[in-house]
Amino acid sequence: MKVTVSRKAHFNAAHRLYRKDWSMEKNDAVFGKCNNPNFHGHNYELIVSVTGEIDKETGYVIDTKILSDLIKEHVEEAFDHKNLNLDVPEFLNLIPTAENIAVVIWNKLRVFIDLNKDLEVTLYETPRNFVTYRGE
Amino acid sequence: MKVTVSRKAHFNAAHRLYRKDWSMEKNDAVFGKCNNPNFHGHNYELIVSVTGEIDKETGYVIDTKILSDLIKEHVEEAFDHKNLNLDVPEFLNLIPTAENIAVVIWNKLRVFIDLNKDLEVTLYETPRNFVTYRGE
Amino acid sequence: MKVTVSRKAHFNAAHRLYRKDWSMEKNDAVFGKCNNPNFHGHNYELIVSVTGEIDKETGYVIDTKILSDLIKEHVEEAFDHKNLNLDVPEFLNLIPTAENIAVVIWNKLRVFIDLNKDLEVTLYETPRNFVTYRGE
Amino acid sequence: MKVTVSRKAHFNAAHRLYRKDWSMEKNDAVFGKCNNPNFHGHNYELIVSVTGEIDKETGYVIDTKILSDLIKEHVEEAFDHKNLNLDVPEFLNLIPTAENIAVVIWNKLRVFIDLNKDLEVTLYETPRNFVTYRGE
């Protein structure tokens, strides 16, 4: 019996969407208000989902305490109250769109999840905009 | 890397569930309170999800501004503050159940989304009742 | 020790904002899209709050089961799946704005609440627009 | 055209996570605070989703009133205001983790859903921890 276990977390961060190799005009045309050179920010809400067989002994797929601690150590401590462009190495050459942030989070967590389990990351940039990455 | 990008929107509308070719009794038996001849209404909450490859240049699957504008032009302007049965041509001969509304919205938006991307529509008729259509 | 006890409820209804003694032009100018002659509708979310002394014997200000039943009998059964303009006598000569609906609900419930307790009604017309009436 | 219809419900219950065949120390090590011998509890929020073809005559996949009544009779009446360990027979020899509760609910409802329809159960143990079971 395969069950998906999901855990919510959150972090607050600043970011700016732009490409150094584009002109300000082109960045404005593509990224609009998100290209403010002084940055803007979000309360990112994160849902991490792990799918696998129920362990018959414990009744758990994964202990949500363990999942919560993984998210805290590898995502919240790295991203919370940070400027994603300036403070987080993964985005030095990668635009911190919601799509790219979700992929980075998935890659950071994947190594800690058993290979026979599936991992999915949903990231809310705002309550109205969100993305999901399943490693496909 | 395929990511799903979702955007929330909303519209308020009146509707009535009934078939003209059925008696009032049969309509009451099947549709209950939803068959009120004077209509009732809902705050419909809509989630439109587009799945596709991340564009390496922009970091976007689809710009949520573009997605938001498509929803505004083709869904909100057509449905908001309307009587679905009387004001919206698609429902002149189609019962405006949540299921059918979701299919109509999916069909209206599908033509504007790249064919190599998948489209999914989730429609909340109330905070407790909702439907999802994936074009399958 | 005075405590406020609140109970959430909800009903779905159609309505139209307009005055019969005004021209269509004036109604459009004042009420905009809400003047659609074919009606539109909402999922109304309701919070009813009662403030009073804690009963030392039961630890209750008011049993939420009793409060919930009062709301069901006097508000939900009267308004749910109804057209407020056509089906609800209170609005035959009163525009069903959120403000007026809140006052009508407060008046309907006030007679069933002990006079030494205060009553407050908050009504969400949408998740973004809501009103509060305290009988003042 | 296949659509997924979802209905939310809820129940409040007490539970304790532990194995009678383990020592208190081992139960504490695995289940932590959830092993409190005096129990703790949750407001469980439940989403039951049924996927199938739209009935052309009614526009429904499944009448949400019927789905809501099934949940009320077979889940809410069995679990609400209960101690899952002591009052619910299914958990006399099964640890009431969120995973196991979701599987039990799925099994209870599956027999009432047409075989040509799919069933999915999502159970929120808290607003931050939830699980999903699809019968796979």
Place this chain on the structure above:
Amino acid sequence: MKVTVSRKAHFNAAHRLYRKDWSMEKNDAVFGKCNNPNFHGHNYELIVSVTGEIDKETGYVIDTKILSDLIKEHVEEAFDHKNLNLDVPEFLNLIPTAENIAVVIWNKLRVFIDLNKDLEVTLYETPRNFVTYRGE
């Protein structure tokens, strides 16, 4: 300039509503399902609000980190994953209704809040039932 600063927190607990000096029949008549001798439980959501002057030097009324730590130490550690009737001394002779729990929390926190500031506690027993105590 007086501002109210609010902080949300939460704890999960089991409880039972009954009086030892009443018969089972009377307890059932007054407390209904909440009198289950095996207990039931809730995810309690808590909002603690402090009102006072803005400190001109820091721009804070109260640092939410300090407020959050006070709630963690004096409420969450005392109540989370506990049986309120059996594990929490304050309720050995006090029925743990939402009203009484809110008063107990207010009294526990009041001593740590400056006397020139006001304190308000709102406690959600479920997403539909909640209470507010202001020390009046």
Place this chain on the structure above:
Amino acid sequence: MKVTVSRKAHFNAAHRLYRKDWSMEKNDAVFGKCNNPNFHGHNYELIVSVTGEIDKETGYVIDTKILSDLIKEHVEEAFDHKNLNLDVPEFLNLIPTAENIAVVIWNKLRVFIDLNKDLEVTLYETPRNFVTYRGE
């Protein structure tokens, strides 16, 4: 009959909490992670509430369309996708704590609201931290 009418809005912004006249050490001690020199950010959710008599002719205290437009013009356009410290003149010499932001918003809106009506501003910095200012 006095009713409170409330309207929700939102804006996304970056900010930093610090005093130029304090050392980095003192800023860290008082503002912690919020003193990141590279900024962090939030999705601010705003509720603006206006209390006054119901206009007998329209049934409105204030047209929520007018209230929504005021918020859009004077708050969202000034703050959305901005760095509060660098882009918003009001905060050049005022720390952009939630308390101070709420006061600034209240002052910006007060001049557009009839003097016989009361104004209240609630600002969510995160879903867990929020402040309320009533002009007192």
